[in-house]
Amino acid sequence: MIGKAHTVDLVLGATVLALCIWMGVEARDFSPFASLFPTFITVTCGGFTVVLLTLAAMGRFTPPPAAMGSTIRRVVLCVVLAGWLALLPVAGFILASIPGFIGVGVAAKYDPWSPRQWLLFCLLAVASVVALSLFFAYALQVPLEQGSLFRG
Amino acid sequence: MTIFENFLHALTPLNLLLAVGGVVAGTIVGALPGLTATMAVAVLTPLTFTMAPDSAMIGLGAIYTGAIYGGCYSAILVNTPGTPSAIATTFDGFPMAKRGDGDLALTLANLSSVFGGLVGALGLLLLAPPLAQVALAFGPVEYFWLAVLGLTLVAGLSHGSLLKGLIGCAIGLLISMVGTAVVGGDPRYTFGSPLLLGGINIVVALIGLFCIPVLIDLVASPSAHLRLSGEVRGYRLREAASLAWAGKSNLLRSSVIGTVIGILPAAGGAIASLIAYGEARRASGKPGDFGKGEPGGIIASESANNAIVGGGFIPTLTLGIPGTPADAIILGALLVHGVRTGPNLFSDQSSIVYTFMFGLLLATLLMLPIGLVLGRYAYKSIIAVPKTVLAPAIALMTVIGTYALHNSIGEVWLMLGLGVLGWVLSRADVPPAPIVLGVVLGPIAEQGFVQAWLIGQATGDLPGMFFGRPISLAIIAAALLVLFYPALAQRWRRRRSAQ
Numbered sequence: 205m206i207g208k209a210h211t212v213d214l215v216l217g218a219t220v221l222a223l224c225i226w227m228g229v230e231a232r233d234f235s236p237f238a239s240l241f242p243t244f245i246t247v248t249c250g251g252f253t254v255v256l257l258t259l260a261a262m263g264r265f266t267p268p269p270a271a272m273g274s275t276i277r278r279v280v281l282c283v284v285l286a287g288w289l290a291l292l293p294v295a296g297f298i299l300a301s302i303p304g305f306i307g308v309g310v311a312a313k314y315d316p317w318s319p320r321q322w323l324l325f326c327l328l329a330v331a332s333v334v335a336l337s338l339f340f341a342y343a344l345q346v347p348l349e350q351g352s353l354f355r356g
Numbered sequence: 357m358t359i360f361e362n363f364l365h366a367l368t369p370l371n372l373l374l375a376v377g378g379v380v381a382g383t384i385v386g387a388l389p390g391l392t393a394t395m396a397v398a399v400l401t402p403l404t405f406t407m408a409p410d411s412a413m414i415g416l417g418a419i420y421t422g423a424i425y426g427g428c429y430s431a432i433l434v435n436t437p438g439t440p441s442a443i444a445t446t447f448d449g450f451p452m453a454k455r456g457d458g459d460l461a462l463t464l465a466n467l468s469s470v471f472g473g474l475v476g477a478l479g480l481l482l483l484a485p486p487l488a489q490v491a492l493a494f495g496p497v498e499y500f501w502l503a504v505l506g507l508t509l510v511a512g513l514s515h516g517s518l519l520k521g522l523i524g525c526a527i528g529l530l531i532s533m534v535g536t537a538v539v540g541g542d543p544r545y546t547f548g549s550p551l552l553l554g555g556i557n558i559v560v561a562l563i564g565l566f567c568i569p570v571l572i573d574l575v576a577s578p579s580a581h582l583r584l585s586g587e588v589r590g591y592r593l594r595e596a597a598s599l600a601w602a603g604k605s606n607l608l609r610s611s612v613i614g615t616v617i618g619i620l621p622a623a624g625g626a627i628a629s630l631i632a633y634g635e636a637r638r639a640s641g642k643p644g645d646f647g648k649g650e651p652g653g654i655i656a657s658e659s660a661n662n663a664i665v666g667g668g669f670i671p672t673l674t675l676g677i678p679g680t681p682a683d684a685i686i687l688g689a690l691l692v693h694g695v696r697t698g699p700n701l702f703s704d705q706s707s708i709v710y711t712f713m714f715g716l717l718l719a720t721l722l723m724l725p726i727g728l729v730l731g732r733y734a735y736k737s738i739i740a741v742p743k744t745v746l747a748p749a750i751a752l753m754t755v756i757g758t759y760a761l762h763n764s765i766g767e768v769w770l771m772l773g774l775g776v777l778g779w780v781l782s783r784a785d786v787p788p789a790p791i792v793l794g795v796v797l798g799p800i801a802e803q804g805f806v807q808a809w810l811i812g813q814a815t816g817d818l819p820g821m822f823f824g825r826p827i828s829l830a831i832i833a834a835a836l837l838v839l840f841y842p843a844l845a846q847r848w849r850r851r852r853s854a855q
Contacts, residue, residue, distance in 0.1 A: 216784040220523060227530060230545065238540030240809060241802040242533050249526035256519055265517065268785040273576025281575045285568075285751065285772055292765050301755065305748040308571075312747035314578035325744065332749065336756055344399055346760045 210267050213260035221253040281311045296351025298337050305329040359710055366414065366714035374407075374415035375719040379726050382422025386438045387734065389430050389563050389757055393423030393439055394681040401689045409693035410708045414715030416686050421473055421665045421719055423682075424625060425727060428465040428658055433458055433582070433738045434750065436566040440558060440796050441625025441661035443789050444633040446566070447513065448646065448653030453582050455649055458739070462731035463596035464651055465658045466724065468607060471600070472659030473720035475611035476618060476666025481713045484670045485702065490619050491671040496811070497821055500804030501831040502620070503797040506627040508835045509634045510793045512842065513647070517785065524786045528794015529801065531556050531774075538799050539806040551766040559761055560771045561795040565788040567754045568775020574747050581746060582739055591728050599651045606636045606655050614660035618667020624680055625661035626796055632660035634838060666716065673697050673709060 228246035231239040259265060271278075288304030306329050317325070340346040365371070378400075385396040396419050404412035427438030432449035445465065452461040479487060494502075507529075511521030534545045535555025546552040574581060600607060610632035617628035636656035637646040646653050664680070671677040676697040678684035690697060701709055738746070758771040778788050812821030823829065 212784045216520075216523075216781075216786070220527065223530065227533070227545065234537065234542045234544060235540045237806055237810075238537035238542035238544060240539075240806050242544065244805065245526060245529045245533070249523065249530065252519060252523050252526060256523060259519070265785075268783060271573075271576075271783055273573065275576075277575045278572050281572060281747075282772075282776060285755075288751075288755065289765065289768055289772060292759075292768070297756075297759075301752060304755070305752055308575070308748040308751045309744045312575040312743045314743075328745065329748065332752060336752060340756055340760055344760065347763055348756075349759070349763075349765060 210260055210263065210265055212268060213256060213265050217253045217257035217260055221250055221257070224250040224253065277311050281308060284308055284311055292349050292351075294352050296354055297348040298333055299351065300349075301333040301337070302329050305333055362707055362710035363714045365410065365707070365711045366718055371411055371414050371711075371715055372718070374411055375418045375715060375722055376726070378415045378418025379422040379719050379722050380730070382419040382424075383426035383429075383723075383727060383730055385419075386423035386426025387429035387730075388426075388753055389434075389436050389438055389567055391438075391757055391760070392559055393420055393427075394685065395760075396420075396423045397682045397685045401685055404689060405692060409690070409695050410711035410715070412689060412693060413686070413695075413708070413712040414719065416689060417665070417669075417712060417716040418719035418722075420682050420686070421662065421716065422723060422726075424662055424665055425466070425469040425473070425658075425723055426730075427661070428469065428654075429462065429731065429734045432461045432465065432654075433734060434567070435570050437562065439625070439661075440562060440792065441629055441664070442657070443510070443626055443792060444513070444629040444657035445654060445661075446789070447633065447657075448648070448650050449657075451647070451649035452651070452654070456582070457649070458582055459732070459735050460592045460595055460599075461651070461654055462735055463591050463593055463728060464599055464654050466727040466731055467596055467600045468610075468655045468658035469662040469727065470720055470724045471607055472611040472614055472661070472663035473665060473723065474717065475608070475659070476615045476663035477713065477717045477720055478666070479615040479663075480666040480669050480673075480716070481710075484674050487616075487619055487667075487670050490616065491675065491677060493827060494620055495825075496804040496807035497825060498804070498827050498831065499620075500801055500808055501828050501835070502627065503801035503804065505831050505835045505838070506630055506797050507790065507793060507801075508838045509627075509630040510790045512838045513630065513634055513637065518839070518842075520784070520786045521790045524781070524788075524790030525794045527781070527786070528561075528791040528796075529798045530794075531561065531791070532795045532798020533802070538802045551764065551770070554762075556770060556774075556795065557761055557767060558792075558796050560758055560767050561774055562792050563754050563758055564771035564774030565778035565792050567750065568772060569779040569782055569788065571747060571750055571754070572775075572779050574743060574750070578743075580739075581743060591732060593728070600655060603636075603652050603655045606639070606652050607659050609635060609639075610656040610659040611663040614663025615667040617660070618664030618680075619670050624796075625664045626793060628664050628667075629657040629661040630793070632656040638841065662720070665720075669716075673701055 224246040227242060231242040284307035288300055291300035337348055341348050382396055385391045386393055397416055400419055404415055424441060427442035428445050431437040431442040431445040432453050435446050435450040437443045437446055449461050507525040511525050512518055534552055536553055537544055543553055613632045614628045633653055633656045636652050637643045640652055668680045668683045672683040672687050678687045695705055695708055755768055758768045761767060808821050812818035
């Protein structure tokens with residue numbers, strides 16, 4: 205019986221199929237040894253996606269449950285994380301991570317806070333970032349990013 | 357020195373201290389996503405250079421076994437495996453934690469890990485030379501098929517449809533092909549970027565695909581991360597022990613699987629725990645409960661992944677072939693200490709080897725009290741910490757943990773990109789476990805495939821190379837069974853109920 209096609213599955217199938225075609229075409233420029241496995245996998249994966257597209261067009265999949273919760277907060281989190289990473293090479297690990305920590309905390313905050321709670325949270329952010337940075341820098345000998353602002 | 361004297365030597369105060377410290381340090385490192393067992397062993401290896409060889413080996417073995425065990429904490433409490441070998445632990449561990457049984461899941465994981473670790477260490481102590489021959493029976497094509505078996509297992513066992521699981525595996529394999537080719541050395545799909553020349557690191561993919569989607573969903577709703585229990589229930593040791601006793605055949609079978617898979621160089625704990633998990637589900641009277649918080653899933657995964665520690669040392673010590681990257685570092689440390697691994701090790705330097713084996717047994721036993729205490733603390737911390745602190749703490753660990761791998765901000769961007777991709781794919785019902793396992797097994801599968809292809813072409817018998825060897829045929833049969841057994845079993849059940 206032909207059922208309702210599910211957009212999510214059709215988009216997934218089409219995207220992965222396009223990726224396989226592109227990777228398969230690129231593989232033709234590699235040396236014979238290096239192209240063997242990519243060709244094999246792109247053909248196999250392409251076959252899976254054709255089956256997926258066929259079944260999806262026939263409406264044979266149960267539609268995945270819709271994402272629960274706030275989409276805006278999800279987007280805010282991704283923006284905060286991206287901002288954090290963009291700030292790392294400029295401000296260095298500690299200075300970039302403190303606002304990053306606070307930003308992620310704010311994205312997850314649902315209750316109203318008193319000024320005292322805000323202060324405690326900011327102190328916790330500073331303490332956590334500094335403690336972890338010191339642990340990585342001195343105990344694990346990881347040279348953390350200093351930031352272009354602080355490099356001579 | 358007699359074997360009994362070696363046993364007593366393993367119990368000296370220094371060796372005991374090293375075993376305790378190693379297990380504690382390893383467990384903490386293994387529990388933090390981004391810090392791997394290999395990294396823990398590598399960072400702490402130089403500290404052992406001034407020690408006696410047997411003490412150094414006990415310390416390193418304890419760190420390694422603790423780190424493999426520690427991977428279950430984040431797998432159960434945050435749905436992010438601390439190490440790839442804990443991927444299968446997320447299937448049932450996190451659902452148990454979500455329904456309020458995280459404490460029971462952690463205690464059960466502890467008991468299973470200790471049992472699996474003891475079986476692996478006993479295998480090393482009693483059967484090392486004959487078991488080492490298993491590693492020699494595996495050629496390139498067997499490794500290729502073993503990787504295929506691992507991928508079909510994870511596709512079949514993950515939540516959702518088998519087809520989408522297989523597509524997830526293929527996406528993981530496609531990701532694993534980015535970078536310099538394993539055979540041939542061509543740069544592939546790098547867009548001319550030096551960052552991508554080295555490929556996409558397994559840990560970058562692991563953190564991104566598991567951690568970031570958890571974080572994205574964590575901030576989206578005000579409800580608690582894990583269900584809270586009103587009553588104080590302690591360690592729930594008796595409950596966990598009775599569950600482990602009820603699943604004793606699962607425990608023993610999974611530990612043996614872990615030991616045998618551990619012997620195969622590079623196969624690793626991820627395949628071992630998935631094969632054990634698949635077997636546990638197949639043998640269970642209620643396979644439908646697996647993936648929904650079934651304690652048998654944790655027993656299988658955790659006993660198998662700790663059994664690989666002892667199993668992995670078998671080829672390392674007897675053949676000089678490291679079973680895992682951590683074994684390779686320990687092998688390097690042994691060479692620094694003047695210990696020559698190989699078939700003569702057990703006769704030439706038996707006192708060092710046997711003291712180490714007893715030390716490993718001791719460290720595994722010490723994991724029981726240490727793991728219970730640390731697990732309880734981790735559980736109480738996770739349920740007590742509000743989301744406003746938990747979410748940024750996880751984010752900070754993912755950023756610094758990924759950066760620490762190669763001191764590269766580019767890899768942190770990659771991790772974030774993969775995480776967002778993982779969340780989008782999870783919305784389309786493609787689970788993260790097959791993608792990560794594709795990345796983990798991609799290089800093993802490619803090397804085996806290309807080498808087998810070349811040998812097959814050179815001998816003029818390509819089909820015979822891939823389909824004509826007994827071990828390969830057994831692995832192919834197992835993979836086909838994994839793929840088609842659920843559908844066949846369902847058809848048989850339907851036919852029986854219709855009759």
